[in-house]
Amino acid sequence: MSPSGLSRNDTFDSPPFNRYPQWVLSKLRPRAVSLIQQVHEWVETECIPAEQVMKAQVEQNTWQTPELMHSLRKKAKSRGLWNLFLPNHFKESPGLTNLEYSCCAEIMGRTYWAAQTMNCHAPETGNIELLAKYCNEGQKQKWLKPLMDGEFSSAYSMTEPDRASSDATNIACRITREGDEYVINGRKLYGNVKYNPEMKVYILMACSDPDNPNPWRRHTMLLVPSDSKGLTIKRNLTIMGYNHAPEGHGEYVYENVRVSKENVILGEGRAFEIAQGRLGPGRIHHCMRLIGQCERAYELALLRCKDPRKTPRGKLIGQFDSNIERLATMRLEIDAMRLVVLNAADTMDARGNKAGRYVIAQSKILVPEKAAKIVDECMQLYGGQGLTQHTPLPEIWTYARFVRVADGPDAAHRHQVGRDQLKTFEATRRRHVQYADKARVLRKQWGVENDEGEFEWEYIPPGEQKL
Amino acid sequence: MSPSGLSRNDTFDSPPFNRYPQWVLSKLRPRAVSLIQQVHEWVETECIPAEQVMKAQVEQNTWQTPELMHSLRKKAKSRGLWNLFLPNHFKESPGLTNLEYSCCAEIMGRTYWAAQTMNCHAPETGNIELLAKYCNEGQKQKWLKPLMDGEFSSAYSMTEPDRASSDATNIACRITREGDEYVINGRKLYGNVKYNPEMKVYILMACSDPDNPNPWRRHTMLLVPSDSKGLTIKRNLTIMGYNHAPEGHGEYVYENVRVSKENVILGEGRAFEIAQGRLGPGRIHHCMRLIGQCERAYELALLRCKDPRKTPRGKLIGQFDSNIERLATMRLEIDAMRLVVLNAADTMDARGNKAGRYVIAQSKILVPEKAAKIVDECMQLYGGQGLTQHTPLPEIWTYARFVRVADGPDAAHRHQVGRDQLKTFEATRRRHVQYADKARVLRKQWGVENDEGEFEWEYIPPGEQKL
């Protein structure tokens, strides 16, 4: 029985479960069903209705975590709705599979900051996963534990203004070793602002050995306390004009910043090894939440469609069959995106993060672009009002648009997928050569006189080519 | 162990399995794995290489089933690769679930006529399902059995030239009862041509009771032998110029055609009941096969990308990163479509055809349109050659384009989905009213003075509206 006293079947016919595909429902363990249900109730009753209060508190104290957020975090933690994202193969994990957590994450996505109430927000999720995987015990005590306990917050510091950071080998921020310290010089974009006093540590990716012949061994990851001397923030970067307070996106200058050698993660020159390992579930939490955002936007579209106050040419918006088609298209595509994200989660559960590389890329490439289009369409249904603060749609759109460039623009991910695909050329070619060989036999056998036969398979390349 | 002697894991790393999502692989029973493997080998070695011979034989005798087809059908049947499509809840079924069959159908889709070698082709699959579900024993003996044995072929006769048949209540072809016979008058489009002597029976949907106040009780389904007097074929309808021989698409005139009253299916006025029941797996077999067609087209694109003979501006086609992005986009979208189709199949397995209505519509709406776009892109990679008979791409595109209008244009399906969505309005509205109610409490509790508060939720409609 679910916490609401419904049988499993009844439960599955109600939100949030009634949107999940059958194959997912059949994989949810009772504890997960219960947690998903609790997350759902939490977001519905504690988060969405509190959006206005949260906004008011942020406006009052732009770069302070609002009191309401502290209050909600305390409450959520006490209910066990905490760190749910950490996959069950970590000893620190509350035990959900990636698939089960995806269901939670979608729900959290319904309001921008809901994930944070449960300590499941970016960049903490990726950072916690990284620290759990690669830190030594001392580092874990010092940084991982308080992060998991929600005592302070962290940032990931990789992108640079002067580099094409989507290809991380370009990263130029310089680390040099001096005695027991590392000295850091460079500029970084993104990573939460240090205006917020709870922001305590940066996971910095920087170049420690620029002349190493192996470009994948030149970089190092360091833990940099936010109060380090020489680390200054130039300003907060707005995203389409939004400040995304109270976390924001800082623009930083490192000028002879010194940190202890204890702060190196895993070892010098091992940043790519770590980055590789970071390519796990954390990379698609954004996508999971985007599904929830789309559902929220879609609900607003639905409301508009039968709003009796809006009757152009004497009909409700939803009586125009063009809008009926639009609703249908949105519904179908949101549900198709969900299949993509859930499949990515399930693949990571079954075959590990590395095998999941393709499905993660599939989510990152397909979901944000489609999500932005869907939300844009919802805004359009609201006419001029859709762009104003009368609805949450502009913020939802901006978030979706942001995710399309976060972790690298989608073109970079497509290139990776495309290059991998080209590697399947030779196997494909060989198979076609077999078709052609057999075809020759069959033509002879059936007496098919085909003067043109030589051309029929001419799309088969004559031999392997190196790219 | 699979028939090829590989372990389950090894098997799953090779085609055709390596494209299936993890959750599907985990549901395939050993017998299904073996059958999928056999279908794969059958198509790879007996069908694709035989395409030229098949084409030559069709050209020699346009409206005769080619000798090669008869030969392949006999062989496939003897190996048990026969009627695989019939879901396992039918007693006549070979036992595959819809999900398992989907994997087979995708493979069959790789060559246009491969499904027919295994008696899994349209319209037989839909017709056999219908007859298995609704015929009496006598009818089954007379029509179902020989169809399942592959002794003759059948057609479904619904569309009319003068009606918007996507709304089947418009169907006007007239049936009147005279004594022990029905007399039929009208015109019909589609349904295989009767030029082919193996074409023996039409499942006709026509209007028997035009004045019935209930528009869903006006129509009847009849079995009409193709040699009935008065049933004439005006011509074969080409699809984008292709004749689709030797089955074709007939344009028919019924002029005082008489059939025995024994030939009524289920009873007079029950056509919609039957049509409703037909809305099962048969409706998405086309979509399943389209995935296979897309894979085939994709492989050709891949071949082109490293063809050493094609080096515009000194680079291989696949060295242009624009084409690398195109390959990636195609790969990602084919795989996303497969998720949609497989989910539809799985939903029907788990919850029945009726509950599957939405997922069936999702497949029918999303897959053919996307498939046509992908194949079009593959053609474009081949330049002028892509449109000629040098590749199978023009035929693949035409098939995808055809599926977009078969069983009704996609707009009709979108309307249905959209109208269903509008029914969720009131529940959505009520939820938003609850948000607003709770928000008022929270604003008060946190002392948020918000003069503008009254506007904040103004997108919530004041009350339910009837559409």
Added chain:
Amino acid sequence: MSPSGLSRNDTFDSPPFNRYPQWVLSKLRPRAVSLIQQVHEWVETECIPAEQVMKAQVEQNTWQTPELMHSLRKKAKSRGLWNLFLPNHFKESPGLTNLEYSCCAEIMGRTYWAAQTMNCHAPETGNIELLAKYCNEGQKQKWLKPLMDGEFSSAYSMTEPDRASSDATNIACRITREGDEYVINGRKLYGNVKYNPEMKVYILMACSDPDNPNPWRRHTMLLVPSDSKGLTIKRNLTIMGYNHAPEGHGEYVYENVRVSKENVILGEGRAFEIAQGRLGPGRIHHCMRLIGQCERAYELALLRCKDPRKTPRGKLIGQFDSNIERLATMRLEIDAMRLVVLNAADTMDARGNKAGRYVIAQSKILVPEKAAKIVDECMQLYGGQGLTQHTPLPEIWTYARFVRVADGPDAAHRHQVGRDQLKTFEATRRRHVQYADKARVLRKQWGVENDEGEFEWEYIPPGEQKL
């Protein structure tokens, strides 16, 4: 000779002229060439480089027109770069044709507020045109003259929160006559904010005669001073989060606002007559400027393409041929949009505003949607940076997106065009009947035996249908 001392031909090979099509260049009179050149130099040297100062001044005094703006307006006016938009058929006009002004407007579009320095900004342009066309002399002295002199600013007040205002017959804000005054009650969206003390008058469209059987005679336009008692502003409406200060978009409540009967424009019940007349050039000034905005965004994309600091995978952004294709596509589409806008202007010049209705709609429908897509693509080329304040792209995108809903969402305009198109049905049908008649004669003449002839033209409907 142009002001820069170049011959006409040399001039036309340089910016801004080298983007204009040949047929436009040949229509530009020498004075227009000179003015366009001056506007170009003005924007290049006085506006674009001043963007940062303007932003800083607005931030200091959000709802005050910045000192810089006053200074620039004074200077531009003294140079005769003032009110250029007013078409040459008005006696108050500086004499440019719509086509000539379009060239100016595109240039003004390069920076958001440049038009305002020349008193060519929305909503003044539409308002001035309206007042020049419909006001009596007294009203002109009181309102038109100071607006044209730039002494204060005005707003257009039509949209309502509770109505589908794209169909203006829905407008519900109520005007009642009491003695020598009108009393107004209702709510309005948009129209500049009255926080700005220079904002002096609203052109209000409201309902004065709700029971008039003719729905086009129910509404009246009134001049409403912004300091009227009872007229309160609830808040500024943000557009995608931007406040668009110092003009903004107000949300207003009219509560027993009283204005003199002298303030009615043209007469009671004549609002639609006026609105109809307002459907002139003012409606596409936004589109003209959007072309300039797109050019600006495009230039940034170009800069990114050869920025030596950005070399993912060792290549400049512009060495990726995918980006070369993107540049080309943007370039081609911006130029195609320009053709659409310039043709609209030229058509109004030649055949008047009414005949121009279709071409105006063409601009309003095609240009903003395409512009938003192009700017979005430019942002994407900048990766994460493209969404931040590091470039003006987010503001440019937001403006394009806003224009897509300003003056009604594009769907409303498409409906109008589509309904007009359906009126051409009968003429089209008749022509096809003639084809078929003649075809019958020809078939006979050439002895073409065509048993299927009856079907060949069957797409011709049997007779006219009323929609």
Added chain:
Amino acid sequence: MSPSGLSRNDTFDSPPFNRYPQWVLSKLRPRAVSLIQQVHEWVETECIPAEQVMKAQVEQNTWQTPELMHSLRKKAKSRGLWNLFLPNHFKESPGLTNLEYSCCAEIMGRTYWAAQTMNCHAPETGNIELLAKYCNEGQKQKWLKPLMDGEFSSAYSMTEPDRASSDATNIACRITREGDEYVINGRKLYGNVKYNPEMKVYILMACSDPDNPNPWRRHTMLLVPSDSKGLTIKRNLTIMGYNHAPEGHGEYVYENVRVSKENVILGEGRAFEIAQGRLGPGRIHHCMRLIGQCERAYELALLRCKDPRKTPRGKLIGQFDSNIERLATMRLEIDAMRLVVLNAADTMDARGNKAGRYVIAQSKILVPEKAAKIVDECMQLYGGQGLTQHTPLPEIWTYARFVRVADGPDAAHRHQVGRDQLKTFEATRRRHVQYADKARVLRKQWGVENDEGEFEWEYIPPGEQKL
């Protein structure tokens, strides 16, 4: 007065003139108006109604020019509707400008073969232009005159199966000089089939000097009589299955084909010079005609919209507002494409073919892709029927799709445009440096303290980069 006795103004309000933009109408000289009117009447009364007869005659004698075609050509020629395409700067020209001819060409496009009745069809138009420009007098007498008189037909032979011919430097078909003859060996695609006895001469582009260090001097153009020994046709290439009889698209083998040295055009090694010169109006005749094809398809869509026989859910197709929006979108986009094509023609008139390179590319890239989409949409409005021979839509779509790859796929043209655009980088960069310089001055002048100023223009690259 026009031939129909209407005044210029009345004429311009009727088809075909009422679709042309104002600026075009004002440029049409009376003789052009009269010719356009005659072409219109010719196509309306002699061509469209004769489509069935033409099809029947082609089916009877696939590779013979039909008797009807001969008859129509004779009649059109006698009326002076002949060779209208040849621009007025050729002495052989009938005197129309490119712009005036564009109006004719659109009309001719309404039926596939109408241009041929007036000797304005591809590839003759491009070939005649080439011969008129580059042949010596003897060649003109022998080849150009009979082509212009319509006595036989010609083909252009460039594309090769084993090369990326869109980059013509790849062309490998080999010409070697032996005594007074050239010997040719190689394979070619496209160029009309020689099954048709009226097909007399190929303009062959082939490689005569493969080792020339200048890749633009390696190729030569030759006139090759179609009855040359050793020139064999392998088969006709179908386009999406259509044979395009009676001209077709041949696949050729040249095996020691010998032609006289008299047959070289302009001289050895000058093929690129000629090809360059061929980049004139002939390249966009296809685009001009596509507009006419789209209009034809659009008219069918309109007919469908009010066809009383088609009433899904009780409404005419055109009563669904989704279809009203579709009609509008198609109408607007056809008209926007026409602006692009007409502007290209006008630019060539005013500034020559070379200056027209960009606008030609604009047409070739934008028009065919959009045209194919529009026709596809029209087909979809017809449901299943739209793909059959019940309408001409499948053939129209195929033609549009074909044009997208004819003369090189659109990607090749986009690359050319994009590369040209990148050349404007440095001028653009310099302009931005000036903005930044002036901005610094202004910030100082206005006392704007902006610590972040240094970042504001950071998108300006530090210096020029070579691509």
